[in-house]
Amino acid sequence: MDVDRYMEAQRVSGFLVLKDGFVVLERYGLCRTVNDKWDSQSVTKSVTSILVGAAIQDGYIKSLDSLVTDYVHELKGSAYDGVTIRHLLTMTSGVKWNEDWNDPNSDACVELFSGGFVDGVDPTVAYMRGVSRADQAGAKFVYKTAETNLAGVLLSNAIDRSLSEYLSEKLWQPYGMENDAFWRVNSAGHEFGGLGICMSLRDYARIGQFMLEGGMAGDRQVLPPGWVADATNVRVTFEPESEEAESGLAGYGYSWWVLKNGYAALGHAGQAIFVYPQDRVVVAINSVWPEAQIEDNRKKRGAFVEALRAEAVAQQP
Incomplete structure (x- = not known):
């Protein structure tokens, strides 16, 4: 299957490949153009994780082992007593949860x-x-979008401003993002920490490159030294028969999915940023997969992205 056939079959609106920070391939579909925004879905979770790291670097948050209730006082006396920020970012809080988006009565x-x-x-x-x-707390991984939403509230309380303002200050402006972005808010006007950033494809790729460069924006250390390695290391190991392991995922870090040879930010219906540190390759891709085809399309995307990575590595400097 060539690129055009893959994009048509998988309903891809765009993908971009970086090698050593340079664009080696960039394509668009579904009438999308270079400046058009695309909803990131749960890729947003990884961006929220970046902002938590920035808040620790700036001294707004003491550490990942700080209690959630230290920053969200209304949760004192709830199931979140004793839960840390680390538990939120690794989805291991231990609270009871149903993430079934096809069930209108689910917690999600x-x-x-x-x-x-x-x-x-x-x-x-x-x-x-x-x-x-x-x-x-800490005993079991259960995927919970609301906990990254909660991490967003916690973060906003800690920095005393909106997540959008902080993202602009810490990443969009110093790293030179190409387009404005939008961030969906809840009914109270607060950004969803777990979903809803809409941005251009090139800026998806820049997020991956920012991580590849160790959380630096020019000569500015946005993230604590060592944060990227910590955030993209295996903090949760999946059972061999689990859905995650069968999808080729090695584990989960701080709201980043860990691959065998890299890490990724992944979102519903085909949104992704793949980072391969040893190869110095970043792949950003946006799609609109039909619900019934998501599992099959995820496997096909894995093969496609691996082919892109291999071709990028094979390119002459």
């Missing part, structure tokens, strides 16, 4: 579409303080 759907402030409390916080505990 109810939390996302909940109303505005509840007695002056952000709707994400209001919902999460009512969940129960299923496991000991």
